[in-house]
Amino acid sequence: MSLIRVPKGTRDIWGEEIYLWHKVEEVVRSVAYSFQYEEIRTPIFESTELFARGVGEVTDIVQKEMYTFPDKGGRSLTLRPEGTAPIMRAYLEHGLNISNPRVKWFYMGPMFRYERPQAGRMRQFHQFGFEAIGFPQAACDAEIILIAWLVSKKLGLENLSLEINNLGCNKCRDEYVKTLQDFLKGEGDNLCANCKIRAEKNPLRVLDCKEETCQKVIHSPAFPLVQDFLCEECREHQDDLMEILRELDISFSINPYLVRGLDYYTRTAFEIKTGELGAQDAVAGGGRYDNLSSALGGPPVPGVGFAAGMERMILLLAKKYDPSSLKKQSLFYLAPLDVSGEKALLKLASFLGDRTIPFYLEFGDKRVKYHLKKAQKMGINTVIIAGKEEKERGELVWKDMVSGEQISMKEEELLAKLLEERKKC
Ligand SMILES: [Zn+2]
Ligand SMILES: [Zn+2]
Numbered sequence: 001m002s003l004i005r006v007p008k009g010t011r012d013i014w015g016e017e018i019y020l021w022h023k024v025e026e027v028v029r030s031v032a033y034s035f036q037y038e039e040i041r042t043p044i045f046e047s048t049e050l051f052a053r054g055v056g057e058v059t060d061i062v063q064k065e066m067y068t069f070p071d072k073g074g075r076s077l078t079l080r081p082e083g084t085a086p087i088m089r090a091y092l093e094h095g096l097n098i099s100n101p102r103v104k105w106f107y108m109g110p111m112f113r114y115e116r117p118q119a120g121r122m123r124q125f126h127q128f129g130f131e132a133i134g135f136p137q138a139a140c141d142a143e144i145i146l147i148a149w150l151v152s153k154k155l156g157l158e159n160l161s162l163e164i165n166n167l168g169c170n171k172c173r174d175e176y177v178k179t180l181q182d183f184l185k186g187e188g189d190n191l192c193a194n195c196k197i198r199a200e201k202n203p204l205r206v207l208d209c210k211e212e213t214c215q216k217v218i219h220s221p222a223f224p225l226v227q228d229f230l231c232e233e234c235r236e237h238q239d240d241l242m243e244i245l246r247e248l249d250i251s252f253s254i255n256p257y258l259v260r261g262l263d264y265y266t267r268t269a270f271e272i273k274t275g276e277l278g279a280q281d282a283v284a285g286g287g288r289y290d291n292l293s294s295a296l297g298g299p300p301v302p303g304v305g306f307a308a309g310m311e312r313m314i315l316l317l318a319k320k321y322d323p324s325s326l327k328k329q330s331l332f333y334l335a336p337l338d339v340s341g342e343k344a345l346l347k348l349a350s351f352l353g354d355r356t357i358p359f360y361l362e363f364g365d366k367r368v369k370y371h372l373k374k375a376q377k378m379g380i381n382t383v384i385i386a387g388k389e390e391k392e393r394g395e396l397v398w399k400d401m402v403s404g405e406q407i408s409m410k411e412e413e414l415l416a417k418l419l420e421e422r423k424k425c
């Protein structure tokens with residue numbers, strides 16, 4: 001029989017790499033705690049309709065990349081491709097728009113997109129994100145940007161830069177979209193096949209196109225830019241945001257081509273990039289989504305948030321940290337010489353475990369030499385040895401790997417010494 005392997009586009013996260021994940025998770029949690037964003041955990045799968053409505057029918061995610069399947073009851077379910085639509089679903093489902101309209105949430109976990117796997121792009125990937133729902137203020141956009149900035153900084157990412165744009169509101173966006181549509185119609189065969197369809201159904205998507213022909217069109221001088229169509233309120237919103245960012249000492253630039261891949265964005269869109277991997281690479285992106293609630297059948301509710309890919313962060317962190325340096329080192333190696341040694345050391349394990357003191361317990365009837373070699377390899381300085389002979393004397397053996405000193409002692413004495421030793425670390 002051939003061995004079973006993980007599905008294409010997925011992988012096991014294990015070994016020393018896991019300490020890098022813990023590091024990212026720790027930083028995310030600590031910033032969330034500081035800003036008092038509470039964690040929310042939504043299901044891994046949702047009704048397909050949630051993403052069709054909340055992400056947009058004419059997006060690559062919904063058209064090509066979703067893991068959609070019928071369950072045994074004939075419902076169409078989808079593994080979540082992103083975190084914001086589920087969070088707005090939860091907000092509306094729990095009636096928070098009425099009982100507690102202003103919430104600050106964060107999330108962390110796996111997302112799923114059926115993409116061609118390549119370096120750094122997996123079909124099961126991980127994101128964390130922060131969402132502030134119920135706040136229309138530009139200052140709240142600034143808080144979200146500040147959080148994304150701080151998390152990146154606390155992870156040690158350097159050469160950070162921020163790009164912002166404003167996608168307009170329900171008042172001014174229609175005129176821009178119409179102008180854009182007319183312009184794209186005139187470009188006809190200069191657009192790729194996909195963009196010809198996008199130009200009709202969702203012309204903003206054209207700005208995301210990587211095809212060379214479309215890039216040429218987008219960067220032609222006559223191409224209409226959303227910044228020239230903003231209404232007074234949108235302009236003011238952007239001015240407020242820029243003023244706060246300057247006060248926060250977060251340097252930024254306006255990128256009028258930045259639209260983000262999802263449908264529900266209004267006003268602020270932003271991306272944080274790092275120059276660490278050579279080219280400027282986005283590490284976090286987000287924006288305002290005042291139309292998302294309505295798209296899901298709810299009342300108008302303002303919201304703003306960002307998401308960041310954890311695989312990308314891990315890749316960057318791996319260049320900075322030796323993951324083994326992030327591992328919590330075992331203090332004690334418990335070395336049984338036989339079955340009676342195992343029993344004595346399990347008693348000791350219970351004592352240490354009760355006090356959350358890290359140790360490594362071996363099993364079997366290996367000789368002392370084996371244990372000392374292994375303890376040395378693991379970088380553990382104290383080895384506790386127990387076997388039949390020690391049991392007959394009612395003692396255990398303490399071996400200090402640094403000084404080479406070896407002392408046989410009664411259990412109570414040894415427990416006291418263990419606690420003493422822990423204090424030193
Ligand atoms: Zn507007
Ligand atoms: Zn195109």
